[in-house]
Amino acid sequence: MNARRILIIEDEHIVAKALSRALHETGAEIVGMAATVEQALKLVETIPEFDGALVDINLRGIWAYSVADALAGRGVPFVFATGYGSPIIPDRYRHVPVLQKPFEPQEIIAALFG
Amino acid sequence: MNDAHELRAAVDLVGLGRYRSDPLTQAIQWDARLKAMWGLPPDAAVDLGVFLAGIHPEDRNRVQAALGQSVDPDGDGVCDIEYRVIGVNGGAERWVATRGKTVFEDGKVVSFHGVVLDISERKRAEHTNLMLIAELEHRTRNLLAVVDSLAEQTLASCESLQDFSVPFRQRLATLSRVQGLLSRPETSPVTIGEVVELELHALGAEPDGSRVIVEGPEVPLPHRSVQILAMGLHELATNARKYGALGAPSGSLSVRWHVTNDDGPRTLVLHWAEDGIASRRTTAAHPGRVGLGRTLIEESIPFQLDAQTHLVITGDSVRCDISIVIEQTTEPRAWNALR
Numbered sequence: 403m404n405a406r407r408i409l410i411i412e413d414e415h416i417v418a419k420a421l422s423r424a425l426h427e428t429g430a431e432i433v434g435m436a437a438t439v440e441q442a443l444k445l446v447e448t449i450p451e452f453d454g455a456l457v458d459i460n461l462r463g464i465w466a467y468s469v470a471d472a473l474a475g476r477g478v479p480f481v482f483a484t485g486y487g488s489p490i491i492p493d494r495y496r497h498v499p500v501l502q503k504p505f506e507p508q509e510i511i512a513a514l515f516g
Numbered sequence: 517m518n519d520a521h522e523l524r525a526a527v528d529l530v531g532l533g534r535y536r537s538d539p540l541t542q543a544i545q546w547d548a549r550l551k552a553m554w555g556l557p558p559d560a561a562v563d564l565g566v567f568l569a570g571i572h573p574e575d576r577n578r579v580q581a582a583l584g585q586s587v588d589p590d591g592d593g594v595c596d597i598e599y600r601v602i603g604v605n606g607g608a609e610r611w612v613a614t615r616g617k618t619v620f621e622d623g624k625v626v627s628f629h630g631v632v633l634d635i636s637e638r639k640r641a642e643h644t645n646l647m648l649i650a651e652l653e654h655r656t657r658n659l660l661a662v663v664d665s666l667a668e669q670t671l672a673s674c675e676s677l678q679d680f681s682v683p684f685r686q687r688l689a690t691l692s693r694v695q696g697l698l699s700r701p702e703t704s705p706v707t708i709g710e711v712v713e714l715e716l717h718a719l720g721a722e723p724d725g726s727r728v729i730v731e732g733p734e735v736p737l738p739h740r741s742v743q744i745l746a747m748g749l750h751e752l753a754t755n756a757r758k759y760g761a762l763g764a765p766s767g768s769l770s771v772r773w774h775v776t777n778d779d780g781p782r783t784l785v786l787h788w789a790e791d792g793i794a795s796r797r798t799t800a801a802h803p804g805r806v807g808l809g810r811t812l813i814e815e816s817i818p819f820q821l822d823a824q825t826h827l828v829i830t831g832d833s834v835r836c837d838i839s840i841v842i843e844q845t846t847e848p849r850a851w852n853a854l855r
Contacts, residue, residue: 420665485657
């Protein structure tokens, strides 16, 4: 089976980096890291193929739901990561798994691919 | 003393609006203050339709249910409810609290009267509190995620577990120090000078104008740049203590910064320079591995901020240049967006 290709959208570099490392150790491939909505949208648009994404819902103070919509548009599964309690997430994303920080990197794989 | 007079004065001082209704005639009487809350002139006629039209549509059912309950002869006859009023013109939204009392005679309603108070200010304060609590949870959980990752990354860059404790706890102490700065109100932003001096002071280095020079204008930092900058400066300072200018008798450190907007956006440019440390570096320099400190400076700062960094370590000197775009001083705060 091919390595799972994952995009990490998280604005704390050290967190993104630690997640990358841990996911890499589980055999996943990290196809990119983005810290802003703009960077994330660009990656979602340009990366040829990937299997899943982790989306921190707040990037530098901006809500990342446009990134979620772009991922949904491409049919790529994603999970939200957040420090906020889950009630703030809009209803239309209620089917999206939410990881409350801090979480185990393995939880991403479990939430994305079951 | 005139009791009616005093009562009247008290009602005016608190700002109560008053109402009374007669269930037999269906007549409703409101005072001028209550009419004003509904956007009505003092001489306007009021009926049930006017009353309901001025209530926020999402709250109408709740209000009607509460009123219905208060005329139930088996109940206590009290109506006690807070709801939103949009006024008959649908203009300004305000929160009101009302307490009304139904008077029964032989199980029949004979009158209903009560008072209304505008509680918009209190509701706004409550809302702000909720937002602050949500933001606090956000910050705390994010900080825990940072600590978690910091532990992972520190461990990964250690030769053995014995090497872990000191750098990890120092990094934790940096995070802790910076929280004190970050909890200040937005009206007194953290400046670059404060962060530089805080991190130098933590390692026992005080600017003395010769061996340790700290020089630059007061420059407020964007809120979200403070933590990562402090962490970067901590790495520089702790390395200077271990291998560089802060540990060598002949060493000197200067930290200088200025603001430029020559090439476009307003940018803070900081130069960290250590000299005279030849003897230290040759004996103590790390053998070739990329430490977490370097990663924080070379990767984390540019990733998290609109920034560029350049770190050069030679035999007898250290140079680190950090440029950060600081144009956007009124950055969005997450909890503002929650409103």
